[in-house]
Amino acid sequence: MGTLHRFFCPTCAHAVExxxxxxxxMVCLTTTVVCEExxxxxxxxIAENTGSANAKRIPIHCPKSGMHKVKRWRSPRPCPKCGTSMKKGEPTVLWD
Ligand SMILES: [Zn+2]
Ligand SMILES: [Zn+2]
Structure with a gap:
């Protein structure tokens, strides 16, 4: 069961889930990435959730273009628009 959270930027009001x-x-493993482009x-x-240790890994990528540079989005979770640390809100959606 995956969970989406609402993240909110206090500086520029950018919000994402x-x-x-x-x-x-149930079927896949995901991670949050930020695309610099x-x-x-x-x-x-990033992988199919087959339940086995040798599940095929998929490199992180931008869903819009394979040419875009992405990196994992981790704490302090900077806003992709202005760089301010985004605030984590309540869980919004349970997927799968
Ligand atoms: Zn911002
Ligand atoms: Zn991109």
Missing amino acids: VSGGDDAG CRQLYDVT
Whole structure:
């Protein structure tokens, strides 16, 4: 069961709903990445959740373009628009 959280930037009011890190659903494992080109946050699939240790790993990527540079979005979770640490809100959606 994966959980999305609402993240909110107190400086520029940018708001997103993402997992905010590694997450796992029934069929896949995901993580939250920030794309430096799009200046957006995305949850992307990083592996199929087959239940076995040798599940195929998928490199982190931007869903918009394979040419975009992405990195994992981790604490202090900077806003992709302005760099302020985003505030974590309540869980919003249970997926899977
Ligand atoms: Zn911001
Ligand atoms: Zn991108």
